[in-house]
Amino acid sequence: MSEAPPTEVTLDEIVSLCRRRGFVFPSSEIYGGLxxxxxxxxxxxxxxxxxxxxxxxxxxxxxDDMVALDSAVILNPAVWEASGHVGGFTDPLVDxxxxxxxxxxxKLEDAACGRKPSKRPGETPDCDLTEPRQFNLxxxxxxxxxxxxxxxxxxxxxxxQGIFVNFKNxxxxxxxxxxxxxxxVGKSFRNEITPxxxxxxxxxxxxxxxxxxVPPDEAEQWYRYWIDERVxxxxxxxxxxxxLRVREHTPEERSHYSSGTSDLExxxxxxxxxxxxxxxxxxxxxxxxTQHSGTKLEFVGEGGERYTPHVxxxxxxxxxxxLAYLVDxxxxxxxxxxxxxxxxxxxxxxxVKAAVLPxxxxxxxMVERARALHDELRRRHMVEYDDGGQIGRxxxxxxxxxxxxxxxxxxxxxxxxxVTVRDRDSxxxxxxxxxxxxxxxxxxxxxxWSSPKA
Amino acid sequence: MSEAPPTEVTLDEIVSLCRRRGFVFPSSEIYGGLxxxxxxxxxxxxxxxxxxxxxxxxxxxxxDDMVALDSAVILNPAVWEASGHVGGFTDPLVDxxxxxxxxxxxKLEDAACGRKPSKRPGETPDCDLTEPRQFNLxxxxxxxxxxxxxxxxxxxxxxxQGIFVNFKNxxxxxxxxxxxxxxxVGKSFRNEITPxxxxxxxxxxxxxxxxxxVPPDEAEQWYRYWIDERVxxxxxxxxxxxxLRVREHTPEERSHYSSGTSDLExxxxxxxxxxxxxxxxxxxxxxxxTQHSGTKLEFVGEGGERYTPHVxxxxxxxxxxxLAYLVDxxxxxxxxxxxxxxxxxxxxxxxVKAAVLPxxxxxxxMVERARALHDELRRRHMVEYDDGGQIGRxxxxxxxxxxxxxxxxxxxxxxxxxVTVRDRDSxxxxxxxxxxxxxxxxxxxxxxWSSPKA
Numbered sequence: 045m046s047e048a049p050p051t052e053v054t055l056d057e058i059v060s061l062c063r064r065r066g067f068v069f070p071s072s073e074i075y076g077g078l079x080x081x082x083x084x085x086x087x088x089x090x091x092x093x094x095x096x097x098x099x100x101x102x103x104x105x106x107x108d109d110m111v112a113l114d115s116a117v118i119l120n121p122a123v124w125e126a127s128g129h130v131g132g133f134t135d136p137l138v139d140x141x142x143x144x145x146x147x148x149x150x151k152l153e154d155a156a157c158g159r160k161p162s163k164r165p166g167e168t169p170d171c172d173l174t175e176p177r178q179f180n181l182x183x184x185x186x187x188x189x190x191x192x193x194x195x196x197x198x199x200x201x202x203x204x205q206g207i208f209v210n211f212k213n214x215x216x217x218x219x220x221x222x223x224x225x226x227x228x229v230g231k232s233f234r235n236e237i238t239p240x241x242x243x244x245x246x247x248x249x250x251x252x253x254x255x256x257x258v259p260p261d262e263a264e265q266w267y268r269y270w271i272d273e274r275v276x277x278x279x280x281x282x283x284x285x286x287x288l289r290v291r292e293h294t295p296e297e298r299s300h301y302s303s304g305t306s307d308l309e310x311x312x313x314x315x316x317x318x319x320x321x322x323x324x325x326x327x328x329x330x331x332x333x334t335q336h337s338g339t340k341l342e343f344v345g346e347g348g349e350r351y352t353p354h355v356x357x358x359x360x361x362x363x364x365x366x367l368a369y370l371v372d373x374x375x376x377x378x379x380x381x382x383x384x385x386x387x388x389x390x391x392x393x394x395x396v397k398a399a400v401l402p403x404x405x406x407x408x409x410m411v412e413r414a415r416a417l418h419d420e421l422r423r424r425h426m427v428e429y430d431d432g433g434q435i436g437r438x439x440x441x442x443x444x445x446x447x448x449x450x451x452x453x454x455x456x457x458x459x460x461x462x463v464t465v466r467d468r469d470s471x472x473x474x475x476x477x478x479x480x481x482x483x484x485x486x487x488x489x490x491x492x493w494s495s496p497k498a
Numbered sequence: 499m500s501e502a503p504p505t506e507v508t509l510d511e512i513v514s515l516c517r518r519r520g521f522v523f524p525s526s527e528i529y530g531g532l533x534x535x536x537x538x539x540x541x542x543x544x545x546x547x548x549x550x551x552x553x554x555x556x557x558x559x560x561x562d563d564m565v566a567l568d569s570a571v572i573l574n575p576a577v578w579e580a581s582g583h584v585g586g587f588t589d590p591l592v593d594x595x596x597x598x599x600x601x602x603x604x605k606l607e608d609a610a611c612g613r614k615p616s617k618r619p620g621e622t623p624d625c626d627l628t629e630p631r632q633f634n635l636x637x638x639x640x641x642x643x644x645x646x647x648x649x650x651x652x653x654x655x656x657x658x659q660g661i662f663v664n665f666k667n668x669x670x671x672x673x674x675x676x677x678x679x680x681x682x683v684g685k686s687f688r689n690e691i692t693p694x695x696x697x698x699x700x701x702x703x704x705x706x707x708x709x710x711x712v713p714p715d716e717a718e719q720w721y722r723y724w725i726d727e728r729v730x731x732x733x734x735x736x737x738x739x740x741x742l743r744v745r746e747h748t749p750e751e752r753s754h755y756s757s758g759t760s761d762l763e764x765x766x767x768x769x770x771x772x773x774x775x776x777x778x779x780x781x782x783x784x785x786x787x788t789q790h791s792g793t794k795l796e797f798v799g800e801g802g803e804r805y806t807p808h809v810x811x812x813x814x815x816x817x818x819x820x821l822a823y824l825v826d827x828x829x830x831x832x833x834x835x836x837x838x839x840x841x842x843x844x845x846x847x848x849x850v851k852a853a854v855l856p857x858x859x860x861x862x863x864m865v866e867r868a869r870a871l872h873d874e875l876r877r878r879h880m881v882e883y884d885d886g887g888q889i890g891r892x893x894x895x896x897x898x899x900x901x902x903x904x905x906x907x908x909x910x911x912x913x914x915x916x917v918t919v920r921d922r923d924s925x926x927x928x929x930x931x932x933x934x935x936x937x938x939x940x941x942x943x944x945x946x947w948s949s950p951k952a
Binding site: 063064065066069071072073074075076077078079081082083084085086088089090092093100105107108111112113114115116117118119120122123137146179183184185186187188189197200206209210212213214217218219231233235237246250333336337338339341422423426429432 | 517518519520523525526527528529530531532535536537538539540543544547554559560562565566567568569570571572573574576591600603633637638639640641642643651653660663664666667668671672673685687689691701702767787790791792793795804876877880882886945
């Protein structure tokens with residue numbers, strides 16, 4: 045994370061919109077919450093569903109070289125010994141013997157002394173800090189009825205290891221040979237000591253990871269390929285070029301097993317930060333699991349050639365993608381002397397695709413036609429019917445949740461069977477025959493879209 | 499679970515098919531596995547995605563009275579105090595001081611003595627069983643850097659409580675009033691002492707729960723309504739009537755707070771067992787959380803009326819639904835003197851909607867047209883291209899994973915631009931113009947379907 049440059053929207057504004065419109069709530073709020081844990085409300089769930097299914101479509105459905113996997117959260121603990129997580133997935137912590145608080149030794153500049161919060165730990169005479177010790181970030185639990193070390197297990201801190209331990213199953217049973225990939229979506233858990241920044245760093249988050257297994261001499265080429273593919277995916281769904289960059293890790297930053305890692309960084313309100321990582325993991329993972337499990341995780345070709353594939357991994361969380369698109373799409377403008385807040389989301393990402401609004405909610409004929417249109421449209425799309433309040437207020441509610449189109453049933457509809465369609469971004473209105481709305485919406489949702497702010 | 503009646507397919511046959519075709523693998527297999535934990539392979543993921551999205555469509559997209567939620571797995575532990583899980587979500591366990599094994603006190607008849615496995619615990623002279631003690635089924639962990647009781651937390655054993663603690667958020671921010679529901683899909687975790695029966699009882703499973711909040715005097719009527727709705731949903735996707743029944747719990751079976759619970763039971767190979775539960779939970783949950791949190795969870799109408807809503811809950815896991823449909827659809831028959839295994843799944847549930855097969859894989863023209871058709875169809879559906887082996891073998895591979903349609907590109911295609919479509923169930927073949935295949939498939943997937951075995 046680098047220094048924070050000026051951005052157009054603050055994290056507080058995003059948090060406020062998310063809470064106000066039911067995208068995201070602090071978790072367990074009526075019990076005082078739980079640090080850095082959030083619950084997704086209605087529109088948050090719908091947006092996440094869109095992100096998940098668009099990722100899955102691009103990574104699995106539209107490709108020949110990919111299979112899906114959904115491995116367990118609690119794996120055999122030997123997996124985490126082999127992967128190096130038991131030994132090395134740690135942060136250095138120090139305790140203060142005076143104020144009894146615990147801090148990350150490498151982040152003391154961001155911490156506040158427990159007795160004098162204006163000072164950082166170590167800056168006041170009565171601070172008494174211990175030497176740093178390593179704290180493992182995996183959540184530990186116990187499986188089975190015995191409460192001792194023999195039953196210890198961990199919640200996965202990443203989905204990737206579930207993929208590696210299934211490599212042989214996929215090779216054999218899905219009849220695959222490199223290059224091919226295994227894609228997985230699911231929750232991961234990290235007992236972060238200093239989580240924060242809303243959806244950016246949470247203790248539980250929904251990962252989308254893909255491990256792409258390739259012949260060793262093709263690793264560099266596929267590493268570049270996946271960086272380009274993932275950048276193209278974000279662009280396709282309208283993320284602004286000026287807010288997205290690729291930053292290659294320096295050799296010092298990289299994990300010891302990595303021969304190349306690039307972050308796709310987004311210009312979050314906290315500054316340029318990792319949205320997605322693409323790593324060339326070499327043969328580290330398959331080699332480790334071969335050594336620890338005694339099962340050879342290698343590819344043997346029909347001609348007898350034999351090698352341990354190298355692995356390219358694009359890894360991201362749905363939560364960070366959602367946060368990036370919320371920031372990217374957030375806009376405020378004054379229209380007809382009134383301020384409106386609008387989420388300029390790509391229609392494919394928008395939680396609700398269209399609103400159906402009877403202009404005069406007490407007019408039975410309008411309501412009847414609006415209901416019929418709503419029933420027709422929601423067979424194929426997430427669509428909302430709203431008859432609550434002035435039409436301007438209803439438009440603004442839809443703007444705030446990013447609904448790209450609104451169909452209004454008015455007096456003229458009762459005369460000539462046409463409706464008004466209002467465009468969220470341009471505010472242009474046009475009339476369409478009622479009977480053609482469903483087909484019009486199908487097409488409109490497929491049109492390329494780019495941010496009017498770009 | 500009642501006595502096992504004769505069924506057509508054994509659990510072993512289902513397990514074998516699932517492993518052979520990559521629906522489900524034992525988890526962490528290369529490390530010896532982890533009891534009652536499974537990883538879903540490619541076709542398992544696709545089938546689960548279908549179940550999840552069909553449930554979501556019926557419960558949320560097609561209704562006016564429902565919102566979605568995705569709450570955290572690790573909630574503030576006070577939630578589980580209030581819900582009664584810390585105190586009462588337990589099984590009684592006994593230890594044997596001789597063989598050092600631990601057993602469920604209420605299931606001793608199913609257990610084997612650690613020294614003489616032909617006997618049950620307590621039946622041999624040297625068994626030395628302790629008194630039963632209560633063992634909590636929630637997985638425990640610790641949040642934050644301190645390892646003491648103050649940081650103890652639990653993995654949720656059900657998604658429902660995350661819904662109850664968000665009741666007020668939804669009421670206020672989604673402008674809802676009873677009757678309305680909150681629907682959620684997500685993993686739950688139970689440290690079962692005697693899990694088993696494949697996907698039927700796992701330590702982690704993906705729940706789909708919905709809590710429907712109603713005025714107290716409408717509870718009974720909505721309880722009946724939701725039983726009927728859920729039965730209709732299973733029927734719509736072709737589950738055989740003869741394998742599905744509704745069994746109302748006796749007053750002795752019910753939870754103390756329930757004023758009515760019905761199981762939708764399916765005839766699994768282990769006998770009639772709970773597929774889905776529909777419970778009338780009364781005002782128990784909202785009252786408990788009001789008392790423990792100090793936040794009033796009640797509905798206040800515009801006219802000032804005020805009440806604690808009653809709750810109707812249909813709760814099921816995707817895993818049990820998948821297992822039911824796999825059992826229901828599994829069939830073996832002899833066709834042209836060859837045995838075939840076929841999964842007769844409703845097309846909406848089938849992992850792959852269609853296969854595209856070039857009859858002669860080394861014929862470049864056939865391959866080119868097959869590839870083009872495949873590219874066209876997979877824009878909208880999960881479709882497989884297969885050019886491996888004899889055409890009969892390829893058909894059988896698709897039959898085993900339940901693919902309803904196969905399109906074959908053959909000599910005649912090159913002459914007149916028609917393809918053969920083969921129906922999985924009837925084995926009927928007909929020819930279609932190549933250009934009409936996409937529209938034909940769209941329609942075919944929407945047609946009502948019922949099991950030919952019914």
